[in-house]
Amino acid sequence: MYLVLFFLFAGLCVAGALNLLLQRHPIHSALSLLVVMSSLAVLYLLLGAEFLAAAQIIVYSGAIVVLFVFVIMLLNAGAEERTHGSWTAYIAGFPGAAAIFCVLAFIFLSQRKLLGTARLGDYIVTTRDLSQVLFRDLLLPFEVTSILILVAILGAVVLARKEQ
Amino acid sequence: MRVSSLSPVELFVLLSILKVAVVLLILLTAVAYTVLLERKVVGRIQNRWGPSRVGPFGLLQPLADGAKLFLKEDLMPDHVERTLFILAPILALICALMSIAVVPFGAPHLVHGVNLFQIADVNIGLLIILGVTSVGVYGIALSGWASNNKYSLLGSLRSSAQMVSYELALGLSLIGVVLRSGSLRLSDIVASQSAHGMRSWNVFGGFQFIAFFIYLIAAYAETNRSPFDLVEAESELTGGYHTEYSSMKFAMFFMAEYANMITVSCVATLLFFGGASSPFGNLLPAFGGPIVQAILPVLWFVAKVFFFLFLYIWVRGTLPRFRYDQLMGFGWKFLLPLAILNIIATSLALAWHG
Numbered sequence: 189m190y191l192v193l194f195f196l197f198a199g200l201c202v203a204g205a206l207n208l209l210l211q212r213h214p215i216h217s218a219l220s221l222l223v224v225m226s227s228l229a230v231l232y233l234l235l236g237a238e239f240l241a242a243a244q245i246i247v248y249s250g251a252i253v254v255l256f257v258f259v260i261m262l263l264n265a266g267a268e269e270r271t272h273g274s275w276t277a278y279i280a281g282f283p284g285a286a287a288i289f290c291v292l293a294f295i296f297l298s299q300r301k302l303l304g305t306a307r308l309g310d311y312i313v314t315t316r317d318l319s320q321v322l323f324r325d326l327l328l329p330f331e332v333t334s335i336l337i338l339v340a341i342l343g344a345v346v347l348a349r350k351e352q
Numbered sequence: 353m354r355v356s357s358l359s360p361v362e363l364f365v366l367l368s369i370l371k372v373a374v375v376l377l378i379l380l381t382a383v384a385y386t387v388l389l390e391r392k393v394v395g396r397i398q399n400r401w402g403p404s405r406v407g408p409f410g411l412l413q414p415l416a417d418g419a420k421l422f423l424k425e426d427l428m429p430d431h432v433e434r435t436l437f438i439l440a441p442i443l444a445l446i447c448a449l450m451s452i453a454v455v456p457f458g459a460p461h462l463v464h465g466v467n468l469f470q471i472a473d474v475n476i477g478l479l480i481i482l483g484v485t486s487v488g489v490y491g492i493a494l495s496g497w498a499s500n501n502k503y504s505l506l507g508s509l510r511s512s513a514q515m516v517s518y519e520l521a522l523g524l525s526l527i528g529v530v531l532r533s534g535s536l537r538l539s540d541i542v543a544s545q546s547a548h549g550m551r552s553w554n555v556f557g558g559f560q561f562i563a564f565f566i567y568l569i570a571a572y573a574e575t576n577r578s579p580f581d582l583v584e585a586e587s588e589l590t591g592g593y594h595t596e597y598s599s600m601k602f603a604m605f606f607m608a609e610y611a612n613m614i615t616v617s618c619v620a621t622l623l624f625f626g627g628a629s630s631p632f633g634n635l636l637p638a639f640g641g642p643i644v645q646a647i648l649p650v651l652w653f654v655a656k657v658f659f660f661l662f663l664y665i666w667v668r669g670t671l672p673r674f675r676y677d678q679l680m681g682f683g684w685k686f687l688l689p690l691a692i693l694n695i696i697a698t699s700l701a702l703a704w705h706g
Contacts, residue, residue, distance in 0.1 A: 242479035250486025258512045261497045
């Protein structure tokens with residue numbers, strides 16, 4: 189049951205990601221991104237991370253991709269034109285993506301013991317457990333990340349502000 | 353086949369399907385009659401009768417409306433984005449109907465391990481409602497864009513901006529309630545308010561009335577209802593995002609709007625008005641048999657939801673529409689800081705009392 193659901197939504201996720209690249213219209217790409225984000229939420233749910241799944245839907249599907257769609261609609265962007273693409277992109281892109289995939293796979297596989305494993309449908313991480321880890325054990329990284337995001341917001345405001 | 357011959361899993365699946373069917377039927381009927389209620393009440397507010405010809409007191413008007421919409425020609429303008437044009441109303445309706453699944457309608461009542469008055473009692477019920485609501489934006493945003501019409505596009509741009517802005521105030525206003533009950537599960541939130549009747553409701557005894565007003569205002573904006581119905585402002589945008597829609601596709605948007613109103617009313621009832629619990633607490637003696645005692649909470653719940661639906665209509669009949677800059681300023685500069693202050697005050701009070 190869990191395995192069937194996993195393969196269903198993992199397949200949907202990969203299909204959405206491929207569709208994102210292949211679609212010519214930005215709105216269709218943004219909607220493919222929505223599919224990717226939502227199926228990722230289901231994968232989190234299968235791993236028992238229910239709060240993370242809900243946050244993924246609320247933040248990514250419900251806010252960030254909406255903003256993408258909003259900007260695309262506001263700029264009235266048309267379908268992109270098919271070109272042959274630049275050769276640098278082909279030469280650097282595919283090996284680069286392959287290299288990143290290999291490095292990540294190597295790290296995850298070699299550090300398996302330290303990272304620990306979670307099986308599908310093993311247990312449910314309650315919101316209480318999650319918040320205890322986030323706000324007690326990992327408080328400093330959490331606060332540092334918040335400040336980083338705050339700085340980014342201030343930067344965006346400064347850039348967007350009109351000159352008086 | 354006798355009930356005992358079914359395995360627990362089969363029984364669970366059967367009862368769940370039955371619950372879904374019953375709830376869906378009741379919800380759709382409620383949607384139809386909320387439309388009638390709105391037309392009647394707004395009629396009375398404007399000193400006229402409202403629909404009164406079809407059936408006694410116009411009670412069969414929803415059926416006539418449904419038949420009319422069903423039989424109308426389904427127009428599809430040229431140069432629309434076909435897939436998205438069809439997908440948008442379906443998405444809007446699905447999202448509007450989905451969140452009712454986590455709402456507990458009555459006191460927990462187990463039959464063969466299945467709660468009769470709630471479809472799914474999940475740990476993160478509140479977050480699911482918020483998530484489904486936030487995905488509902490796509491229905492409106494895409495319909496306007498796919499229609500290939502300036503007015504529709506402007507309407508959907510307004511709605512996406514409005515809904516994303518007010519979602520923040522809405523989400524933050526609920527945190528005070530979650531802090532008080534210490535759970536995101538809706539049945540726990542209701543249980544935390546049912547001890548002493550009205551005194552333990554979050555809006556009175558819980559001192560969450562500021563959060564309640566923030567929630568109510570933000571929810572009105574979130575469902576695109578007046579005074580925040582700039583999305584379909586007739587005088588500016590003809591019909592807003594659904595200008596190009598006709599027949600059942602228009603009906604889907606219409607049903608989605610009213611289903612969302614019902615969901616908002618349910619959430620307001622659950623979080624601030626004690627859900628299905630009686631306002632008199634234990635003052636009211638337990639009368640009747642166990643069946644009456646099981647039905648009574650449902651009646652309280654329906655009465656409270658009805659009050660909020662009436663409030664929606666009352667507000668629509670009373671208040672003029674906001675200007676767009678006022679809407680944005682109000683959301684970001686007033687409601688959001690107020691919601692954050694409410695969170696700080698609630699957590700300080702909880703920390704003080706231990």
